[in-house]
Amino acid sequence: MKIKHHPRKLLTKALLIGFMLVAIAPCTTAMTAGEAAKALPDKIDVFRAKGPAQMPLRGIFELATPDEFGAISQASRSYQDAANAGFGIELVKTNSESGAYSLLTRLRSSSEDISLGGVGTASIISANQVEFYKGDNFVRIWAEERTNSNHEQLLRLARSFAESLSSADNDLPVLVKHLPNWQAMVNRAAYSMSLESLKSIVPNQQILLDSISFEGDTEAVAAYYGSAQLVIVEFNTPQLAGDNDRRVTAKIQELRSAGQPIPSAYRRVGNYSVFVFNATDEKTANQLIDQVKYEQVVQWLGDNPHWYEKALREWTQTSAGVLVAVLESSGLALVSCLAIGGAIGALLFRRRRALQRQAALYSDAGGMVRLNLDEITGAPGSDRLLTNGKARFTSIKKKRDPN
DSSP: OOOOOOHHHHHHHHHHHHHHHHHHHHHHTSOBSHHHHHTSOSEETTEEESSOOBOOSSGGGGSSOGGGTTEEEEEEEEEEOTTOOEEEEEEEEESSHHHHHHHHHHHOOTTOOOEESSSSSEEEEOSSEEEEEETTEEEEEEESSOOHHHHHHHHHHHHHHHHHSOOSSOSOOGGGGGSTTHHHHTTTOEEESSHHHHHHHSTTOHHHHTTOOOTTTOEEEEEEETTEEEEEEEOSSHHHHHHHHHHHHHHHHHHHHTTOOOOSEEEEETTEEEEEESOSSHHHHHHHHHTOOOOOOOOOSSOOTTHHHHHHHHHHHHHHHHHHHHHHHHHHHHHHHHHHHHHHHHHHHHHHHHHHHHHHTTOSBTTBOOOOSSSOSOOOOGGGSOOOHHHHHHHHHHHHOOO
């Protein structure tokens, strides 16, 4: 017997199946503890795990959503040291190093500063807790009891665990270093990977920020310079930067006409959209934007078609550098030799002159010393010695006239 299906019933079933797939999809893409749990070993230095790694109920994401940071896995595990002091580790794996850094800046409180190189790439260290990021990992470590010895052990556990994590660059995102005076601003900078995260960083500007699209891995950084807040939004392509610039410019004009709050200054700088909010005046805001420099980087997806020109240019520059170095070193050696030779020659010449002057004091033979050691050489005749004029004349007269 054949069963006939009505076309409307088939359509209804198809729609129901479609809705079920849509409802199930978020569950299949939800975070799991798998990848993060693998990074939590049974032993870290002198610390041993008290149980298996597990998925925390809420943990870090009590005030934020995982999608804002590209989080893909989350797990926590308890540890204890030789003195049975308890510690906890919560690890979040993200899909990029920028996502892990963004999570660190989001969880920083107003009284905390971010330090570089203390633990991991960047960290926030308090009396009872250490938060840091390294690579695509965000880590929170805490001590169950707050004591001085536990704080030392807390830092030991944090540093040991950070060393076990791998990182491609072990450096901050490049966009952070484009902030004016970024070394002084990094401890208070906020990083964003999504529009929702940016809205939480920049208050009272939701209408304007809605005109920005974060498609194409757009990222943003913000920092306060006095009362003024500088925000840099980076787009990966000039096309995305141009489209967003037109939308932002139109939205600013619309808000100005409606008497709504607008930025103190706005400008597109390369692939950046740069905003300044709450500045004292427009001139100050524009001076702050002037300090933002866009550095263009071109990267070929395949083989560089201009590799020969690049290699030739590098070879020419290297050869020219070697030639200049050789000429400089040769010239320096020649000048040094002439200077040293001249100095030695001058010393020898002065020494010979001094010896000649010294010999002339004791010589009657033109500078040659004559010593009569064997008493063979007779004394010089006195008649051949010069005397005064009168004695010489008398001697000559006696020879001519003996009487």
